[in-house]
Amino acid sequence: MTNLSDRQQLSYIASQAADARLNVELETEGMTLNIGPQHPATHGTLRIIARLDGEQVIWAEPSAGYMHRGYEKLTEVRTFPQVTTLVNRIDWLGSFANEVPFILASEKLMEIEAPPRAQVIRTILFELSRIANVSLFLGDLGVQMGAITPVFLAFRDREYVLNLIEGATGGRFHPNFDRIGGLKDDLPKGWIEETRQTMVKLRKFCDIIEDLLFGNEIFQSRMRGIGIIPADVAKDYGLSGANLRASGVDYDLRRDQDIAMAWDKADWKVWTHPDGDSFARCWVRLQETRESCKIVEQLLDQIPAGPIMTKVPRIIKVPEGEAWVSTENPLGEMGYYVVSKGDLGPFRVKIRSASFNNISIVPWALKGVYVPDIITILASLYFILGDIDR
Amino acid sequence: MMQLAVTQLGIEIPYWGQSLLRVLGGLVAVLLPAGTIVYLFLFKMMSFMQSRLGPMEAGPYGSLQLVAEVGKWMQKEDLAPEAADKSIFKIAPLVVLLSTFLLVVVIPFGPDALFTDFEVGIFYGLAVASVSVLGILIAGWASANKYSLLGGLRAAGQLIAYELPMVLATIGVVIQAGSMNLQNIVVAQNTGEIFGWGGIGNPYIFTQFIGFLIFMIAVQAELTQAPFDMPIAESELVSGYMTEYSGFRFLIFFIAEFATAGVFALIASVLFLGGWGIPFDWFGWTTIDSVDNWMNIVGPLIMFTKMLVLTFIIMWVRFSFPRFREDQLQTFAWKVLIPLALANTALTAILKVVF
Numbered sequence: 001m002t003n004l005s006d007r008q009q010l011s012y013i014a015s016q017a018a019d020a021r022l023n024v025e026l027e028t029e030g031m032t033l034n035i036g037p038q039h040p041a042t043h044g045t046l047r048i049i050a051r052l053d054g055e056q057v058i059w060a061e062p063s064a065g066y067m068h069r070g071y072e073k074l075t076e077v078r079t080f081p082q083v084t085t086l087v088n089r090i091d092w093l094g095s096f097a098n099e100v101p102f103i104l105a106s107e108k109l110m111e112i113e114a115p116p117r118a119q120v121i122r123t124i125l126f127e128l129s130r131i132a133n134v135s136l137f138l139g140d141l142g143v144q145m146g147a148i149t150p151v152f153l154a155f156r157d158r159e160y161v162l163n164l165i166e167g168a169t170g171g172r173f174h175p176n177f178d179r180i181g182g183l184k185d186d187l188p189k190g191w192i193e194e195t196r197q198t199m200v201k202l203r204k205f206c207d208i209i210e211d212l213l214f215g216n217e218i219f220q221s222r223m224r225g226i227g228i229i230p231a232d233v234a235k236d237y238g239l240s241g242a243n244l245r246a247s248g249v250d251y252d253l254r255r256d257q258d259i260a261m262a263w264d265k266a267d268w269k270v271w272t273h274p275d276g277d278s279f280a281r282c283w284v285r286l287q288e289t290r291e292s293c294k295i296v297e298q299l300l301d302q303i304p305a306g307p308i309m310t311k312v313p314r315i316i317k318v319p320e321g322e323a324w325v326s327t328e329n330p331l332g333e334m335g336y337y338v339v340s341k342g343d344l345g346p347f348r349v350k351i352r353s354a355s356f357n358n359i360s361i362v363p364w365a366l367k368g369v370y371v372p373d374i375i376t377i378l379a380s381l382y383f384i385l386g387d388i389d390r
Numbered sequence: 391m392m393q394l395a396v397t398q399l400g401i402e403i404p405y406w407g408q409s410l411l412r413v414l415g416g417l418v419a420v421l422l423p424a425g426t427i428v429y430l431f432l433f434k435m436m437s438f439m440q441s442r443l444g445p446m447e448a449g450p451y452g453s454l455q456l457v458a459e460v461g462k463w464m465q466k467e468d469l470a471p472e473a474a475d476k477s478i479f480k481i482a483p484l485v486v487l488l489s490t491f492l493l494v495v496v497i498p499f500g501p502d503a504l505f506t507d508f509e510v511g512i513f514y515g516l517a518v519a520s521v522s523v524l525g526i527l528i529a530g531w532a533s534a535n536k537y538s539l540l541g542g543l544r545a546a547g548q549l550i551a552y553e554l555p556m557v558l559a560t561i562g563v564v565i566q567a568g569s570m571n572l573q574n575i576v577v578a579q580n581t582g583e584i585f586g587w588g589g590i591g592n593p594y595i596f597t598q599f600i601g602f603l604i605f606m607i608a609v610q611a612e613l614t615q616a617p618f619d620m621p622i623a624e625s626e627l628v629s630g631y632m633t634e635y636s637g638f639r640f641l642i643f644f645i646a647e648f649a650t651a652g653v654f655a656l657i658a659s660v661l662f663l664g665g666w667g668i669p670f671d672w673f674g675w676t677t678i679d680s681v682d683n684w685m686n687i688v689g690p691l692i693m694f695t696k697m698l699v700l701t702f703i704i705m706w707v708r709f710s711f712p713r714f715r716e717d718q719l720q721t722f723a724w725k726v727l728i729p730l731a732l733a734n735t736a737l738t739a740i741l742k743v744v745f
Contacts, residue, residue: 147712
């Protein structure tokens with residue numbers, strides 16, 4: 001219990017008191033189970049301290065920070081173009097999407113805007129990184145419940161998307177491709193055609209996953225009615241992304257926000273689900289992957305001609321000011337609050353990453369569930385450790 | 391096998407020699423299926439289902455991979471956690487493997503190729519099959535690990551719950567064959583007739599189809615394989631009762647898992663698929679004594695083929711399905727399988743009396 005805050009300790013003591021009362025009645029003794037920081041279900045180093053009565057959880061608390069890398073502080077000693085190298089390691093499965101809000105915030109401060117061609121290509125890459133991210137989630141879902149086959153299919157099909165990202169940007173995982181005022185390079189020859197073919201494969205992958213997992217009775221009995229998060233609770237805890245939409249809140253920053261990206265050029269749908277349970281969260285993500293394929297396919301036809309870079313000075317100095325830009329990233333709402341004092345680098349950057357807020361609901365959602373449900377609820381909330389700890 | 395050597399070849403084997411041969415035969419009967427299952431299904435079939443090649447380097451098509459893995463495991467240090475109950479911790483995997491060896495003793499592989507001709511063979515088999523619960527439970531307890539304890543307790547609850555439908559599914563076969571002797575059950579199936587036609591004998595999978603389904607589901611649960619692998623549950627309990635094991639003790643658990651899969655498949659093929667036999671009608675045999683001697687060679691091969699078919703199904707399910715939760719699993723056993731098995735038993739008994 002070393003790295004717990006006062007509030008955590010208080011709630012722990014309260015839970016033990018409740019536990020003691022229970023023990024007097026049933027003459028049982030609780031057990032504290034440390035799930036993590038080294039545990040196969042936490043995708044990294046998240047630690048969940050769970051107090052168990054038999055197999056039932058009576059108290060659970062996430063303990064984050066084992067992988068804190070101090071990106072907010074590190075940005076203060078970097079120049080503006082260098083920051084993208086750092087921030088695309090936050091959510092490492094959908095790296096390109098991490099760069100975009102920061103670049104947009106910087107552009108907002110400099111009062112410039114990327115040319116239309118760059119905006120469309122940015123949006124396409126953004127959606128490709130969403131597909132790469134969520135397709136792995138869909139495969140991993142099975143592994144969390146003991147079905148080992150879907151994850152290999154997911155790795156196989158994600159590879160096609162990563163190849164596309166590598167083809168366009170030169171980096172499979174960390175593209176570092178977005179620049180203030182545009183993009184580093186134009187698209188390579190033949191890329192558009194290849195992307196079109198890949199989107200067909202990814203749609204097929206979605207169908208396979210729907211058959212293999214979502215249609216399975218055992219999967220449904222494990223997911224339906226488990227970990228229900230009502231809409232008001234979800235809003236109170238600041239959930240975002242598919243977790244929020246699965247609770248029935250129709251909120252998607254891609255649609256609701258006027259931003260210098262090209263989502264409004266495509267015809268697509270924001271999926272919500274009224275149930276708010278684990279199944280709904282996974283289902284919404286599955287549908288979003290399909291929508292992303294749709295967006296990419298439509299935008300491929302609409303890439304305008306023109307430059308990919310607007311005119312920016314060779315040495316970028318961002319004028320004094322403060323700006324907040326957030327976008328709908330694969331994991332949820334991700335935003336950067338950038339404060340500039342007119343120097344080469346930012347004075348202060350506050351990163352709002354989606355997973356950090358998404359796991360804040362863990363103590364609420366895990367109360368009273370069984371140990372196997374911990375895993376399915378955590379899997380359906382879908383966090384990435386880099387996104388929690390930054 | 392012993393009778394074969396003594397009576398057919400005219401060789402006198404001393405008692406210690408017979409015992410040694412029995413032990414060697416048992417080793418072959420347990421380890422050969424286990425190795426085949428691991429290589430064919432775990433390494434290769436699973437890989438092909440998951441669009442990869444599986445092991446390719448050790449031997450042609452990776453066929454020596456298992457040897458390499460065993461070598462790797464044998465080199466590892468034999469670790470026991472400090473807080474563990476050391477002697478019990480060390481003995482637990484052996485108890486699990488022992489139950490497999492005891493199980494194979496009653497299975498007939500041919501008219502004379504058998505270890506013991508035991509009158510209440512199936513009763514004995516089902517009894518020693520539950521010895522493995524003891525091994526798993528003490529493994530979970532002695533590891534002094536919370537995950538192991540949860541896994542061990544889950545395993546105990548699950549194995550006891552699924553023992554019942556398994557026994558009840560077997561009763562149907564026993565009623566129909568009128569014997570608990572596995573050899574007699576094989577003979578009864580192969581001499582049987584379907585509406586007066588003995589062309590394919592009367593394998594009980596036709597008459598006892600519900601029993602066969604229940605038996606296979608219960609086998610899946612007894613083996614703690616997906617969708618019933620809650621006791622191992624590598625994504626939540628790390629490895630359940632096996633968490634603290636390494637080196638050759640883990641290897642023994644691993645072998646025991648697949649060997650038990652093989653042995654249960656052998657028992658299922660004896661009970662429902664006609665065992666080692668081919669329909670006696672084909673060669674004009676009438677009783678067990680009139681069966682030709684070459685069946686002692688062909689019989690084990692037939693058994694082996696049937697075992698592969700059944701383990702293929704077991705593994706196929708294992709690779710495709712997600713796992714049940716513990717309470718759903720118990721509900722399934724007590725509220726679905728056991729009533730169904732009881733109804734099947736009652737129906738079989740009534741039909742047996744009527745016809």
